[in-house]
Amino acid sequence: MPRLTSVKMRKKKEEKGNDDKSPAPAQQPEEVKGVQPLQAAEKLPKKKKHTHGRLHRNAQIFLDFHKPIDHEDNTIMAPEGMGDADSYKEEDRAATLDVIMGNGTSRLKKVPTIVRDIYQWLSFITDVSAEHRLDKTLQEMTLAQPHDVVVTLLRYAPSCDRVAITMWRVIVSSSRTAEKVLPELLCVLEDWPLHSTSTSDKDNSDVFSLAATRALWEIIHLPQCPEILILHFPRLFVALLFQVFSSTEQMPAEVNAFWTRCQQNHCLPANPNRFGLLTMKALLSHLEYEDVVSEVERECGWDTLLNTDTHHHTMGLLARAMLRISQSLCYRVARYLFRLLRREEARWEVAAMAFLVEILPCVNIKQWGNRILRLFPIYLWRDCRVMRLLVLRCLVELCKSPSTANTIWALTESLTEVLKDEDKKVRGMTLSVLSEMFLNRKEPIASSLALQLVEALRPLFYKGTSRVQLLSIRLFQAVMELVEEEGKKPLERIVCQSLFPLFCHLHDKNRFVAEASWETLLQVNTFLQERKFEHLLESKWRGEKCLVPTIVRDIYQWLSFITDVSAEHRLDKTLQEMTLAQPHDVVVTLLRYAPSCDRVAITMWRVIVSSSRTAEKVLPELLCVLEDWPLHSTSTSDKDNSDVFSLAATRALWEIIHLPQCPEILILHFPRLFVALLFQVFSSTEQMPAEVNAFWTRCQQNHCLPANPNRCSILILLSLQFERECGWDTLLNTDTHHHTMGLLARAMLRISQSLCYRVARYLFRLLRREEARWEVAAMAFLVEVSLIVSTALLSCGSVMRLLMLRCLLVLCKRPSMAESMENLTECLTEVLKDEDREVVWMTLSVLSEIFLNRDAPIASSLALQLVEALRPLFDNDASHVQLLSIRLFQAVMELVGEKAERPLNDCMHQSLLPLFYHMYDENQFVAEASWETLLQATIFLKKRNLEQLLETEELWRFGECLLEEERDRADGYLRQSVMYLQSPQKSMREAAIRLTGLTDPCSTADPKPQAPSRPYEGPQPLRAFARDSKPPVYLY
Structure with missing residues (x-):
């Protein structure tokens, strides 16, 4: 079993080992100062004149050596002539080294190949002094392309054998390379069970997350472990926790097979979750946090971490132990936990919340409180008792901070629903939170909220423990005192129903419950305007x-x-x-x-x-x-x-x-009645169960009612001014009822806007239930009251947005709704900034229906908002989003009037280069749309030269002419090109290289550049720009 050693223990062992060892030999292997493959052969003592011949012979050997082999097979067969140590002499090895390193050209193109070659070369050498010849080469490659080096090594040696350990030791021995490597390892480590990526040799095979854990284990146990681990400790710690939870719940067959091989070859634990746990403990020990390891060990916490039902207990222990050592460290760990908690990972959200609960008293509530509270409505509705209790513990703590009072108040409705939970502990904690919110409050509360609360509280008078009864009665009393005067009438029914249970509690064994009941009864008497409620209690039927x-x-x-x-x-x-x-x-x-x-x-x-x-x-x-x-x-x-x-x-x-x-x-x-009757009309038109049909038949025979119940509902609706348009008949047809809903909305708006808005509110509530039979009709009404739709689109969640956009897409195809839909354009433009790809695609579809077939011009202000929102979508990952955004961009240009073109000029200039690069897109439709839109943009900007180049298809000259005509914008164009130099599409990268090469001050090449024989490194200004740029820092 692997052992955990701290930095102090490791230093003591090294000092002791140095005392026992004899002095090092005088002659040490010379450090390789650079990649000079030919020098290795020149230093050979014998047969110097035959080096060229040996080089040719070993090159052929090395070509045979590159035949595919199994990465996991520990018995790698050596090529012919290399198995015999005598025949494979120093000259052969030096020549093979030349072959590995090539002739010095296009080296970065074959980094994965070189990494594999170095691995194989190290597998066969027997001379220890030759083992470090390629150290500097490996480090330089890692600095240049850390992703390729790390991923290739993890793919080629996932179980991390002796040779792989040697290579990892070389890589992390330099602080500069370690700083590059660790983030790459983390990316693989965080992506359970397989990390999908690609290297420069177009290898797209997945990488085992556990392979990164194996490498990390070996790195931690190196004699000189890199100090960069301290900087990345929070992220490493959270990633290992996540892997422990994930591997406990989910273990695919291919991962299991891989781990079985690792376990057999390296004497590792049988379960990968236990190995992840050992790695985490080793990391803590290395950073001298042995006290944390020991404290959790004393409580048997490490074993509970491997159980999905109990791992939240260990997370609490870890948080408390870390708090005693370093609050800042604990705070940094919590930041990463909070990020992952926002992803709603069901397998470990309870554990993450358990950690946050413990550190909440120590964090900056002003900075964290409101962000955490935004997640609570989601987790309060989880069907998980432990999660609810943890959230309620957080709320009890947050209630003590005045800065979070307003945000917590927004959770009142959710907490009221939680009061219906059957768990006594959950009910008790919820009552504690609500009591903190209400008992010291002075501002009045709305009647609707008060009604929800008293309805939820009254059943608790005779349920649960004495504490639950006491808290519910006290809270009931507080709500009656706080309700606004105008809102007391709706509460009278519930207050009257509370008389009998309160009266019974006057004789409760618990003195505090009895006193609270008496005080509440007095408050009820005041609430009911001094009515003699004793008479109500004396009546038998009450x-x-x-x-x-x-x-x-x-x-x-x-x-x-x-x-x-x-x-x-x-x-x-x-x-x-x-x-x-x-x-x-x-x-x-x-x-x-x-x-x-x-x-x-x-x-x-x-x-x-x-x-x-x-x-x-x-x-x-x-x-x-x-x-x-x-x-x-x-x-x-x-x-x-x-x-x-x-x-x-x-x-x-x-x-x-x-x-x-x-x-x-x-x-x-009226609004609620009106919506309920509309809903019944739609429902009875589509769905008529047999028992309901039989009941209505009897009603129709006995009372001379209409044969169809939907027509009876229509008769109850008020006849408004749109009857002359035959709206009632279309309401009974599922294909046309949205038309009547639009008529209804317009008629109501003419009569009373406030009434129309109240009806719209109830329609929106029912729309959230996703009733397929009438969601389009509801949206037809809401579109007419566009303010409601605009507000909802900008404030609701992704699921609700998609539902509304789907309905709007249907309505866009109705000519009668065209004018109403155009009123939503500004709101839809804002929705384009959503992070959800499907929401963006649906919004583009709606806008396309509005604008692609439009003839009337649009205002410049609206056009400017649209083009500014559309331009970033050209580079979206989804090709269908790219295509729709480019087509819509073109349509907007065509619809702008001549007098309104000037405000759009800047945005049009910024779109030229992205459209130019997308003409090289691998998707044919995107490329064609980009060409057409770019042509339209040049016409829009009145750039005749660029227009002619596009019409004659002289695309290779377009970039050159663009930079010549727009010299003052050259720097901006170069900055835009940086992104395309990293494009996953080869054609776009080459286009970016050619364009940036045209402005290289050192370049004397022909304006129509040929494909370079080696990777083009970019012009000097662009390289300087790339050196000065720093990665963005995301703060929470």
């Missing part, structure tokens, strides 16, 4: 809630049999009081018992809504049933769980609307 459905059915039956009209209103007050206290039970029971809404049911509905207070309670309950097509699942206090027909609520609403005194509360709830 004392036992399960009797309410029974009493409703009894009243229905009694009204069915009485013949005396004067007796009909005897129980009106009782029905109204019951409805005030328990509207849900009354409404649902009446809809179940009389779904077709016969004469008796109409009488009861009339009594219920005759009072504005009861109507205010009933309508939200009716809406809940109405919105849930085709059946509403619910339960009443008598444990009746049978479903309720959504159409039963529609029937009741129809009768309520046609009462002589229609309740005014309908005006308040």
Whole structure:
């Protein structure tokens, strides 16, 4: 088993070893000062005149030596003539060295080949003094092309055998090469299980992530381990943690087979996750963090790290141990954990959160708090108890900071939903967070938020532990005190329902619960405007809630049999009081018992809504049933769980609307009612289950209703000014109902903009449910109210954006929606800056539908925004995004009026070079579009010479003429070319090399350059620019 050694122990061993050893021999191998392959042969003591012949013979041997072999086979066969140590003498070796190094030309083109050659050459030499001849060459190659060297060595010797260790030792012995190599190793290490990459020899084979771990293990255990490990420790530490978690959960067959070979050949642990753990411990020990290793060891934490159910415990231990040693180090580790946490990696997000929870008290809350809080809504909805508890622990800590108060307040709705969790500990922690937020608050809260809270809190009065009961009652009291005066009425129903459980808790065994209940009851009395709630509690049907459905059915039956009209209103007050206290039970029971809404049911509905207070309670309950097509699942206090027909609520609403005194509360709830009825129209048009159809047939026969329920819903909708356009009939057709939705929106806008916006809000809520049957119709309404769509597109997540863009793409193809869609152009232009490739592609598709077939000119300000947003997309990784952006760029140029061309000149100049390079794109369609757009750009800029070159297809002269005509922009063009010099497409790289070569002050070549015989290194100004540039630094 590999052993862990720290820096101190290693130094002691070296000192002891130096004392025991005899003095070094006087004659040492001479250091190779440069790559001079011919000198090796000249220094041979004998047979100097035969060197040229031996060189030719060994070149043929070396060509045979390059035949493909298995990288993992430890018994590599030597070429003929090299197996015998006597025949393979110093002259042969020197000549072979010449062959490896070539003639000094085009060396960088074959870096992977040279690395493999050096590996094979080291495999066969027996003279120790010759082992270091290529050290300087290997280091220089690594400095020039670290990626090729690292990846090739990991591919060729993934198990890191003796020769590979020798090469790694040489590479990292220099601090400059170590600084280049470690980031490359990290890229492979972080990409589990395979790292996809390519080297300069076009080798695209994947690299095992574990191969980088093996190399890192050997580097750590070198006698002189590079100091650069200290700088990269946080990233290394997180990458190793990630590999431990990943290899514990996911072990592909090919990786398993590779590791089996490694384990057999190098006596490594049987499981790669344990090897990753050993590497991490070795890294900690090397950096003199043995205390961390020991502390976790004492708690048996390393073993729990290998278990997916317990690894979050070890992460907490690690965080606490690191905090005691170095807060800054812990902070840097947390930064990388936070980056990966944003990727929502399910296999280890709990562990990352466990680390962050421990360090949260020590970090800068002002800098970190708001960023962490943005992730919490995502993780609060995770179906993972441990994650919820960790998030709640973070919130308890963040609640103490005033700087995060506003951001935490935005989580109130999510926390309210978490209160419904069945886990007692989760509920208790959630109540603690909410208590921190509300108990010391002075500002009033909205009625909608208060309603959600009290509905979630009331069931907790008799659930869970005494602590949960106490916190829920105290919080209930605080919410009543904080709700704004105008918003108290919607809370009356829940407050009335809380009377009985609070009254029962007056006799609770826990003294604190009893006191809190008494204080809350007093607050309830004040909230209900000094009403004598004692009378409500004394009534039997309020004392036992399960009797309410029974009493409703009894009243229905009694009204069915009485013949005396004067007796009909005897129980009106009782029905109204019951409805005030328990509207849900009354409404649902009446809809179940009389779904077709016969004469008796109409009488009861009339009594219920005759009072504005009861109507205010009933309508939200009716809406809940109405919105849930085709059946509403619910339960009443008598444990009746049978479903309720959504159409039963529609029937009741129809009768309520046609009462002589229609309740005014309908005006308040009109937007929600309107949207619910629209939704029912669309749903009943497409989907009509057999049981719903049977129910409606009975209703239609008994009450002379329309044959189709969707037409009944239409009759309930208010007839607006668009009836003359036959909009109602098109609403009943799935292919045309979006047309009516547009008419509805325009008609409503003429009547009341505020009403239209309120309707749009409810449509947007339902749109988020992704109901395929009506999402296009909803978007047709929202497009007319473009402000809602613009706000939503810029603020919602990727999933919602894609849904909205998909709907907009359908609407773009409707001629009637053209004018409305153009109003969204500025908003869509902003969406083009999204990082999600699919969102960008969908946005380009929508904009293409808007502009590609347009004839009318567009304003210069809009055109400027578009071209500035489109130009960066020319270099997008996806070819379909490139193609659409280039085509749209061309269309915008054509649509700009002549007077508005001047503001676009700068952007057009900046687009010339990218379009020129993309004419060499391997994708034929992108290349053709680039040529056409570049031609249009030259016409736009009135550059006749460049236009003629494109028309005559003298493309090779285009760059030269461009630089001659735009001398003041030459520096900018060179900076643009840097990116294309690194392009993965060979044709574009060559074009960039040719163009930059035209401006090389040292170049005397012909203006039409030929392909160089060696890699072109670029002009002096461009090389200077490349030397001065520094990699970007991303700060959090």
